[in-house]
Amino acid sequence: MSEHTREDSQEEVEVIQKSERRGKKEKRDRKERSKSKKSKVEVTEPTTSDDTTKNVAETPAKKRKREALPEEIEIDVSLPEPASKKAARKLKKAKLNPAPDGEAKAGAKAADDAEDKDKSAKRSEFGVWIGNLPWSATKESLRNFLVENAEMKTEHITRVHMPPPTKPVNPNWTTKPLNKGFAYVDFATELAMYSAIALTETKMDGRALLIKNAKSFEGRPDKPKTEEEQDTGRGGKGAAKQTHPPNKRVFVGNLAFDVTKEDLQAHYSQCGPIDLLHVAAFEDSGKCKGYAWVTFSDVESATSAVKGFVLKTEAEIQRDKKSQAGAPSDDDQDEQEDVPRSNKKRKWLLNRLNGRALRCEFAEDATTRYNKRYGKDKPQPHDAGDAVHHDRWNTFSKRAGKRESQPRPKVDARTIPSGAAHASAPRASQAIVAPQGKKTTFE
Incomplete structure (x- = not known):
């Protein structure tokens, strides 16, 4: 027997042995699976039939679906009523x-x-x-x-x-x-x-x-209404706090930057005749800064501007609407018949201009303002602020008077001890000093 035939026979023997071992292992696995299935078999109540009777029912090894709940639920009425969600939250707190x-x-x-x-x-x-x-x-x-x-x-x-x-x-x-x-x-x-x-x-x-x-609110003070709230029935954000007494001069704020003097003239001329109108404008662009001053001919017109409305008849309101729309003002009989002839007056609001709510209040009277700046009410230097105490200011004024009345004698500087010159040097005033700068405008 040659070496090749011997090697082939050995390989065949090894293959046969491996196949036998594989077959034995498969038999053992089948026996184990059959034993596990038998252990999971449940005996059920026998049911009669014509052909055969089934005594056992096999259950699956793994449940993939939830078991259906029974149709009938038993409730014990004797048990206490469960707490509500609100009561449970209170108990938890x-x-x-x-x-x-x-x-x-x-x-x-x-x-x-x-x-x-x-x-x-x-x-x-x-x-x-x-x-x-x-x-x-x-x-x-x-x-x-x-x-x-x-x-x-x-x-x-x-x-x-x-x-x-x-x-x-x-x-x-x-x-x-x-x-x-x-x-x-x-x-x-x-x-x-x-x-x-x-x-x-x-x-x-x-x-x-x-x-x-619990239902009585007696003794609670009522909120006092301002004059504007009583007249217009509105107050709060748009109402301005009055700091000056009623006069002919009115301050108007919250204006749009594109408002012109002609717009304000046409808007507030509905209150009454205007003597002077000053719009604060930027020097470079000439646009409105957002505020202006209007001086009326009488106090009643200024009061109407501050209140934000005037009383007009229906004919006047229709005429104003046509003039604002740009319609021609003809005196034909047909147009006069269209205008209502009712003399009953109602409020015509003037508290908005170009979609912005105006802030209107009485300004300081021109006479009072002049007296404060240049007249008898002009503040003294020590009244300009609390920078200098009035006692020190009086001392400074006395020293200044003495210097003006009695000129100082000539003193040899070599005779003055060191430090005395600095100690007796005149001090500058601690009051607020008016600015003296120059304004430069670029074209």
């Missing part, structure tokens, strides 16, 4: 922020919340507002305080609403506040409500309570 006394106060708070939940649906018509409550007051302590000090019973109190504090507690406080300082209490009868109101100024834990009717 109570657990996160427990009261100083622990579980006792937490339980009382939960009981009060449950009681309020039952009774808050029907709010009583007889309620009071209680203010200046001590921080230690709770719903139960307030209820006991009212029952003990007033002629009422616990059944008469139908609702106690005491909002809990929401702001963070000051770390320097020794006790944590249990309320916001006020509460609302509802009663079943009107007599009980007035009995509670009679306890006002009664002290609770050292604080005098303030008890009022």
Whole structure:
């Protein structure tokens, strides 16, 4: 036998051995799988049929679908009613922020919340507002305080609403506040409500309570209305605070940059005749800076401009609309018939120009302004500011007077000790100095 045939026979033997081992392994795997399947077989209730009876049902090894819930759900009626979402949130807050006394106060708070939940649906018509409550007051302590000090019973109190504090507690406080300082209490009868109101100024834990009717707002001061609010019925953002008395001169602000003198003349001529109109403009472009001064012939016209409206008849309003639209003003009979002849006047607003709300207020009178600048009301140098105290200014003025009346004698500089010249040197005034610069304009 040659070497080649010997090697081939050995290879065939190895292949046969490998195939036998592979076959044995597959048999063992099949046996194990069959055993695992048999262990998962469940015996079921036998069902009769004509052909065969099935006693077992095979269940899958892995469930991929959720089992269907039974159609009927059993509910135990004897169990307590589950808490609502609102009550659950309150209980959660109570657990996160427990009261100083622990579980006792937490339980009382939960009981009060449950009681309020039952009774808050029907709010009583007889309620009071209680203010200046001590921080230690709770719903139960307030209820006991009212029952003990007033002629009422616990059944008469139908609702106690005491909002809990929401702001963070000051770390320097020794006790944590249990309320916001006020509460609302509802009663079943009107007599009980007035009995509670009679306890006002009664002290609770050292604080005098303030008890009022929850629906009464007597004693609250009304917000005073300004003259502009009473006339126009509007106020707030557009209303300007008047700092000067009524006069013929009016300041107009919040103007658009493209507003011209002719626009203002046409706009405010509806109030009355205008004597002088000055529009503040930039020197380089000549456009409006956003404000102007209008001087009217009488105070009534200036007052109408500040109020922002004038009274006109329907005929005048129609005429103004036609003039603004550029229609020709003919005196034909047909046009006169179209204009309503009603003499009833209504407000014609003048508080807007080119879509911008104007800021109009009385300006300083020209005479008063002149007296402040050049007349008897001209401020003295020491009144220009608080830079120099009036006592020091008087000292400076006395020294200046002495220097003018008595000329200084000639002194040899060599005889003056060192430092004396600087100490006695005249000091410049500390008052505000008017600027003396020059303005340069570029074309």
